[in-house]
Amino acid sequence: MKSALALLAVTTALTLPGVALARPVTLTTTLNNYGGDGAYLAFYVTDAQGAYVGSLWMAGGKSKYYEHLNDWHRATGGNTAEINGITGASVGAGRELSITLDLTDALFDAGYTLHVDAAVEDMRDSPSEVVVPLTAEGAGQAHRGRRYIAAVSYDM
Amino acid sequence: MIRSLHRWPGLLAAALLVVLALSGAALSVLPAVEAARAPAAAGPGLSVAELTGRIMAAYPGVEQIRRAPSGRITAYWFEGGRPGAAVIDPRSGQGVASADTPAFEHWLTKLHRSLFLGDGGRIAVAAGAAAMLALALSGLALVARRAGGWRRIFAPLKGPLPGRLHVEIARLCVFGLTLSSATALWMSASTFGLLPEGAGAPGFPSAVSGQTGRAPASIGVLRDTPVSALRELTFPYPGDATDAFTLKTGAGAGYIDQGTGALLAWRDLGAWERATETVYRLHTGEGAALLGLILGLMALGVPVMAGTGAVIWVAGRRGRPRLRSNAAPGQADTIVLVGSEGGSSWGFAATLHAALTAAGQRVHMAPMSGFAPARYARAARIVVLAATYGEGAAPASARGFLDRLAALPEAPRAPLAVLGFGDRSFPAFCAFADEIRRAAEAKGWAQLLLIDRVDRQSPQDFARWGRALGAAMGMPLELNHQPQVPKTEGLTLVSRRDYGAEVQAPTAILRFALPRRTLWQRITGRGLGRFAAGDLLGILPEGSAVPRFYSLASASCDGFAEICVRKHPGGLCSGQLMELRPGQGVRAFLRRNPGFRPARGAAPVILVGAGTGIGPLAGFARANRRGRPLHLYFGARHPDSDLLYGRELAEWQAGGRLASVTAAFSRAAERAHVQDALRRDGARVARLIAGGAQVMVCGGREMAAGVAEALADILAPAGLTPAMLKAEGRYAEDVY
Numbered sequence: 001m002k003s004a005l006a007l008l009a010v011t012t013a014l015t016l017p018g019v020a021l022a023r024p025v026t027l028t029t030t031l032n033n034y035g036g037d038g039a040y041l042a043f044y045v046t047d048a049q050g051a052y053v054g055s056l057w058m059a060g061g062k063s064k065y066y067e068h069l070n071d072w073h074r075a076t077g078g079n080t081a082e083i084n085g086i087t088g089a090s091v092g093a094g095r096e097l098s099i100t101l102d103l104t105d106a107l108f109d110a111g112y113t114l115h116v117d118a119a120v121e122d123m124r125d126s127p128s129e130v131v132v133p134l135t136a137e138g139a140g141q142a143h144r145g146r147r148y149i150a151a152v153s154y155d156m
Numbered sequence: 157m158i159r160s161l162h163r164w165p166g167l168l169a170a171a172l173l174v175v176l177a178l179s180g181a182a183l184s185v186l187p188a189v190e191a192a193r194a195p196a197a198a199g200p201g202l203s204v205a206e207l208t209g210r211i212m213a214a215y216p217g218v219e220q221i222r223r224a225p226s227g228r229i230t231a232y233w234f235e236g237g238r239p240g241a242a243v244i245d246p247r248s249g250q251g252v253a254s255a256d257t258p259a260f261e262h263w264l265t266k267l268h269r270s271l272f273l274g275d276g277g278r279i280a281v282a283a284g285a286a287a288m289l290a291l292a293l294s295g296l297a298l299v300a301r302r303a304g305g306w307r308r309i310f311a312p313l314k315g316p317l318p319g320r321l322h323v324e325i326a327r328l329c330v331f332g333l334t335l336s337s338a339t340a341l342w343m344s345a346s347t348f349g350l351l352p353e354g355a356g357a358p359g360f361p362s363a364v365s366g367q368t369g370r371a372p373a374s375i376g377v378l379r380d381t382p383v384s385a386l387r388e389l390t391f392p393y394p395g396d397a398t399d400a401f402t403l404k405t406g407a408g409a410g411y412i413d414q415g416t417g418a419l420l421a422w423r424d425l426g427a428w429e430r431a432t433e434t435v436y437r438l439h440t441g442e443g444a445a446l447l448g449l450i451l452g453l454m455a456l457g458v459p460v461m462a463g464t465g466a467v468i469w470v471a472g473r474r475g476r477p478r479l480r481s482n483a484a485p486g487q488a489d490t491i492v493l494v495g496s497e498g499g500s501s502w503g504f505a506a507t508l509h510a511a512l513t514a515a516g517q518r519v520h521m522a523p524m525s526g527f528a529p530a531r532y533a534r535a536a537r538i539v540v541l542a543a544t545y546g547e548g549a550a551p552a553s554a555r556g557f558l559d560r561l562a563a564l565p566e567a568p569r570a571p572l573a574v575l576g577f578g579d580r581s582f583p584a585f586c587a588f589a590d591e592i593r594r595a596a597e598a599k600g601w602a603q604l605l606l607i608d609r610v611d612r613q614s615p616q617d618f619a620r621w622g623r624a625l626g627a628a629m630g631m632p633l634e635l636n637h638q639p640q641v642p643k644t645e646g647l648t649l650v651s652r653r654d655y656g657a658e659v660q661a662p663t664a665i666l667r668f669a670l671p672r673r674t675l676w677q678r679i680t681g682r683g684l685g686r687f688a689a690g691d692l693l694g695i696l697p698e699g700s701a702v703p704r705f706y707s708l709a710s711a712s713c714d715g716f717a718e719i720c721v722r723k724h725p726g727g728l729c730s731g732q733l734m735e736l737r738p739g740q741g742v743r744a745f746l747r748r749n750p751g752f753r754p755a756r757g758a759a760p761v762i763l764v765g766a767g768t769g770i771g772p773l774a775g776f777a778r779a780n781r782r783g784r785p786l787h788l789y790f791g792a793r794h795p796d797s798d799l800l801y802g803r804e805l806a807e808w809q810a811g812g813r814l815a816s817v818t819a820a821f822s823r824a825a826e827r828a829h830v831q832d833a834l835r836r837d838g839a840r841v842a843r844l845i846a847g848g849a850q851v852m853v854c855g856g857r858e859m860a861a862g863v864a865e866a867l868a869d870i871l872a873p874a875g876l877t878p879a880m881l882k883a884e885g886r887y888a889e890d891v892y
Contacts, residue, residue, distance in 0.1 A: 035259060037266070050398065061275075064346070064353060070390065070402075074360045122257050124220065124232045124241055128393070147239045 038090030042072035048111030068119035169287035177458030184452025209373035210249025225443025282344035288337035312885030332454025339439035367415025375417035488520035495542035495554030524554035567601035656798030689775020697729035709771035720768035766791035769855025791830030
C-alpha cells in the first residue's frame with residue numbers, strides 16, 4: 001500500500017528533470033513523548049536555492065490544520081494537490097513513522113534538502129523542525145528535531 | 157411522533173450524553189480559571205509593536221507571539237538550541253507561567269471531543285450532539301403541548317416527581333443545551349470539512365525586499381494594531397532573508413517585510429471563518445468565561461434528565477400490560493380502545509380486559525389510534541378509555557381517532573361507553589373524553605352508558621364505573637384495579653377524637669404513630685417516608701385489595717400521621733377505621749399529592765373545606781409557623797357536634813397561623829354552606845385573589861362544585877374565572 005502510494009509520489013510530486021533511476025528509500029521518523037495529540041508532519045524537499053521542489057509525505061488527514069505546517073504551507077500555498085495520494089494518519093507522541101518511497105537518484109548529492117514541518121494541536125507550531133541535506137553518505141544517520149521529532153533518518 | 161422523536165434518541169444516547177455533559181461541564185470551568193489566573197490585561201492603548209518590543213527585550217530569540225480570545229498572551233522562543241514558551245505579562249514582557257496545557261485538561265478535551273477514539277469517536281460525539289439537539293427541540297415541543305401552549309411553557313407542574321423534575325430542569329437548561337449541541341454540530345462539520353473553508357492566509361508574497369533587521373517596534377502596521385486585536389505574530393526564520401513577519405489579527409492575516417516593515421500581502425477573514433470562530437467561542441466559552449460557566453451549569457442537567465427520563469420510560473412501559481388472551485377484532489364481542497399518554501390508562505384497561513374475560517367475554521383491546529369499526533364484525537359494545545393530554549389534546553395512543561370517526565359514513569352499530577381519565581385540578585379535566593362524546597353524539601352513535609370520569613387514577617372511581625358498565629351489560633362486574641401493588645406499613649392508632657354522632661355524621665380524627673424507619677429504609681427510600689399535609693394516606697381495609705385514600709392532616713415532621721374519617725353507610729374501610737381503638741393498627745402506604753400544596757411564597761391562601769375536607773387545611777395551618785396569611789372558610793353541620801379541630805382553630809388563629817376563620821353551619825340557625833360564607837365575604841375574597849392569593853378547596857364533589865360556582869360569581873366583575881386561576885396554578889382542588 002505504502003509503496004504504491006510512494007510510486008505515485010515519484011510520478012506526481014517529484015517529477016524531476018533527468019529521472020533515470022529510482023531506488024527505495026525508507027524514511028524513519030521517531031517522535032518524542034511530548035505529551036500531546038498526534039503530530040501533523042509534512043515531508044518535502046527544497047533545492048539548493050531553498051525553493052520548494054515537491055512533497056514526499058503528509059502525516060495528518062484534516063486539511064484545515066495544514067496551515068500550521070507553516071513552511072510547507074507557505075511554499076505550497078496549502079495546495080492539497082501537492083500531497084494527493086501521499087497522505088496518512090497523524091503520528092502519536094512517542095510513535096514511529098516509517099515510509100518507503102521510490103526516490104530518484106538525482107535527488108541525492110545534488111544540493112537537495114529534506115524538510116520536516118511539525119504541528120501539534122494546542123502546542124506551538126514547528127516549521128522545518130528537521131532540515132537534512134540529502135546525500136548518499138548521510139544515509140542511516142539520525143537527525144534530531146527541535147521539539148517533537150526525536151530522530152529522522154533515511155536508509156537506502 | 158414528537159414523543160418518539162424524544163424517547164428514542166434519549167434512551168439510545170443517554171450514556172453518551174451523560175459523558176459529554178459531565179466532561180463539558182468540567183471543561184466549562186477552564187476559561188474562567190484561565191481568566192482568573194491570567195496576568196492583568198494590557199492597557200487598552202498597548203500596540204503590538206510595543207508588546208513585541210517588551211517581549212524581545214526579555215526573550216531575544218522570540219519566534220511567535222499568540223493571543224488567546226481570553227486575552228492570555230503566549231510567547232514562543234528558541235534559545236541555545238532549545239525551544240521555550242511562557243505566558244507573558246504584557247506590562248513587563250516577562251514570562252509568568254508555563255504555556256503548556258495541563259495533562260488533565262488535555263485528557264478531558266480529548267474525552268469530550270472524541271472519547272479517545274479518533275475520528276470514529278468524533279463521529280459518535282457529533283451523533284450525540286445531534287441527539288441532544290433533537291431532544292432539546294422535541295422536549296420543548298412536548299412541554300409546550302403538555303402545558304397547553306407555548307405561552308404557558310413555564311406554568312407550574314403537576315404529576316409524579318420524576319416527570320416534574322425532568323421538565324423543571326429541562327426548562328432551565330434547554331437554552332444552553334440547544335446552543336451547545338448546535339455549536340457542537342457546526343464544529344464537527346467544520347472539523348470534517350463539511351463547511352466551506354475560508355480563504356485562509358493570503359499566498360506568500362512573490363517578492364520581499366531581501367533586507368533584514370527592521371525592529372518590530374518601528375513597523376507601522378504593528379504600531380497601528382492594538383494588542384486586543386492580535387491573534388498571532390510569527391517572526392521570520394532567523395537568517396532567512398526571503399522570509400517575512402506573519403501577522404494574524406481578528407480582521408485578517410498578512411505578511412510584513414522584515415527589512416522595510418511594509419505590508420506585503422493582506423487578506424480579510426471571510427464570513428465563514430468569522431462564523432466558525434464565533435461558534436467556537438460560544439461552545440467553549442473561550443474569551444466568554446461567564447457564558448462558559450452558564451453553559452456548563454446547564455450541561456449538569458443532562459445526567460438528571462437522563463435518569464428521570466429513563467424512570468419515566470420504564471414507568472410508562474410497566475403501565476402497558478402484556479395481554480395473554482387478546483381476542484381478534486373480528487371475534488370479540490367487546491372492543492376496548494385505549495387512549496393513553498404516559499401509559500397508566502393501559503393498566504386500567506388490562507383490569508377491565510381481565511374482568512370481562514373472566515366473565516366469559518371475548519375482548520379485543522387496542523390503542524384508540526387503531527380504531528377500525530369495519531373489522532368489529534361481532535362487537536356488541538365499544539368501550540373507550542381516554543386520558544387527556546394538556547388542554548384537551550388527544551393522548552399519544554389516540555392520534556387520528558376523531559378524524560377516523562368523523563370520516564365514517566355512519567356510526568358503528570355497537571353502542572359506545574366512554575370513560576375519561578384525568579386530574580380534576582387541571583383546567584381541562586377529561587376534556588378529550590368529552591370531545592369523543594360530543595363527536596359520537598354528532599355522529600348519532602348510540603351510547604351504552606353515560607360518560608364517566610376517573611380522577612387521578614382513583615380505583616374507586618374506576619370500580620364505580622365498572623358496576624355501571626356491568627349493569628348496562630346485564631352482569632355483575634367488579635373492577636378491582638391496583639395501579640401498582642403498594643408496599644404497606646403497619647400504623648398503630650394512638651388517639652382518636654370523635655365528632656358528629658348527634659347530627660348523623662359520625663366523624664373522627666385518627667392519629668397514628670409513625671413507625672421508626674431503619675437507616676437502611678431511609679437510604680433505600682422505603683417505609684412511609686417524608687410527607688406533608690395534603691399528601692394521601694392509602695389504607696388497605698381488611699378483606700379488600702383496593703386502597704382508600706385519605707388526605708393527611710399532618711406532616712412527617714409532626715411525628716404522627718393524622719386523617720379525618722367519616723363513616724359512610726356500608727363503607728368497608730371507613731367502617732373498619734371507625735371501629736379502630738388506640739393500640740390497634742391498619743396497613744397503610746403513602747401517595748404523594750404535590751398538586752395540593754400551598755404554592756411557594758408569602759401570598760395569602762384561601763382555604764375552603766367542608767366536613768372531613770378540613771383535614772389537610774388544618775395541616776397547612778399547623779405547619780404555618782411563619783405566619784403566612786391563611787384564610788380558612790369551612791363548613792360543618794353544627795358547631796356543637798362536628799366542628800373538627802374546633803379548639804386548635806382558635807389556638808392557631810391566636811398564634812398567627814391562621815389569619816381568619818369563617819365557618820358556615822348547615823344544621824344551625826343560619827343553615828349556610830361554605831359557599832354561602834364565601835359569597836357573603838365576596839368583596840374580601842375578590843380583593844385577596846386580585847392581590848395574588850391562592851385558593852385551595854378540599855371536600856366533597858358537590859361542595860367543590862358549589863365553591864367553584866360561588867367563586868365564578870365573585871370573580872366575574874374582575875374578569876377572572878376559576879379556570880384562569882387553575883391555569884395559573886392558583887386554584888387547587890382535592891375532591892372526593
